[in-house]
Amino acid sequence: MNPAYAYNAWYPLAWARDIGRQLSTRRVLEEDLVVFRTEDGRVAALEDVCPHRLAPLSLGTLQGDAVQCGYHGLAFDCSGQCVAAPGMARAPGGAQVRSYPTAQSMGMVWVWMGDPARADPAQVFHLPEYDDPGYSVVEGDALPVRANYLSLADNLCDPTHVVYVHKTTLASAGREETRVMHERQGNKVVTWRWVIDGPLIPVFEGLKDFGGANVDRWHYYHYHAPCIAVIDFGSAKTGTGAPEGNRDDCIQMYACHFITPIDQHSCMQHWLCIRNSPADPQVDERLRASLRLAFNEDKRVLEAIQRNEDKPREWKRVNLALDASSIKMRRIVEEMAAAG
Missing domain, CATH: 3.90.380.10 (Naphthalene 1,2-dioxygenase Alpha Subunit; Chain A, domain 1)
Incomplete structure (x- = not known):
């Protein structure tokens, strides 16, 4: 983390109108995120990198509510946990990317870049x-x-x-x-x-x-x-x-x-x-x-x-x-x- 930034705060991520059922990318505090809307309308934000060969997940596809890497097919759910890997009966337990809490207010999607345990949606600006x-x-x-x-x-x-x-x-x-x-x-x-x-x-x-x-x-x-x-x-x-x-x-x-x-x-x-x-x-x-x-x-x-x-x-x-x-x-x- 860069000490120049205050991480434990809600930051505007994108207009809610711009986030849908396709993968999109945003950069916040020098960190790249892949962003999409789930089937029930929530917004998910994950670290935009596959831990296998570091390909951006945003180059992949959305399969239900999981992001499938476009390089070797590993799939990650909204929590960032790998849930499927080609050729393996069980996904590797150590394969995980960071998931960022999100909230919506005033037509904006907001993201919490710091400690997830401190992310209180009630504190989003309104x-x-x-x-x-x-x-x-x-x-x-x-x-x-x-x-x-x-x-x-x-x-x-x-x-x-x-x-x-x-x-x-x-x-x-x-x-x-x-x-x-x-x-x-x-x-x-x-x-x-x-x-x-x-x-x-x-x-x-x-x-x-x-x-x-x-x-x-x-x-x-x-x-x-x-x-x-x-x-x-x-x-x-x-x-x-x-x-x-x-x-x-x-x-x-x-x-x-x-x-x-x-x-x-x-x-x-x-x-x-x-x-x-x-x-x-x-x-x-x-x-x-x-x-x-x-x-x-x-x-x-x-x-x-x-x-x-x-x-x-x-x-x-x-x-x-x-x-x-x-x-x-x-x-x-x-x-x-x-x-x-």
Whole structure:
């Protein structure tokens, strides 16, 4: 195991919509998995290697709920135990691969990469608004990002970059100096800022009619270490009491980001949006396109950063006051990795 990772945690593996009755592969924390859905609909995840000659099991076939190696035909059940071997009346007892616990929540399949005895499905992340009939869900993409997942985590703890990176989607001009607050809550970091009496941001246009009036806008970044970010952001007409807690007449969204660390140089960003208005195919598609544009703007910057980090020279980072949340987040991940 790589000491840089916190293994005893639930990680997003794939969209549930993408796992079926065919073998597929995923890489999580530098470990290759073969993944499939069983006949009764559960998701199985096994180490993607046959212990006979180290052929990837994903090159084989699914026989019922057993994976048959495509090289010499050994078959492994969902627990990873070899249950059949050609030419042998009894499967070799020592032939076994690792099986990883899985669970499903919020349209995602999650995997536990650490000690299986500590895998509690009740601890899989779930946002209550996902099931609230007053909200609708816009499911997004699985966006590959060629950058370390903690670099993406930095981004998702940081409201200050929005005005520079997301000028046409999530930002409004002239708010660069708006105060940012932050605090640690257990294994979570919360970062927030309010923009008072400003224009509606582009991604909110057309979602609610404020009659052209300015709005009070909030951004609360909830980062659940090591791999989950939920951004609660919204707007209410200026002067209606949103900063004091009155959000009865507002736009509110939760942008959920579920990050799969692939290795030290790449990750997968699964995202969805939950909003406090009914589903509408045209509105949803426009929102999906706007968010896709915004997250690709982040991707462009983060991948450029990773290319610089990979250059054979020493870089001395300069920290600013705005980095406080990211520093807290990385400290939590280090603590979790050390404990795991």
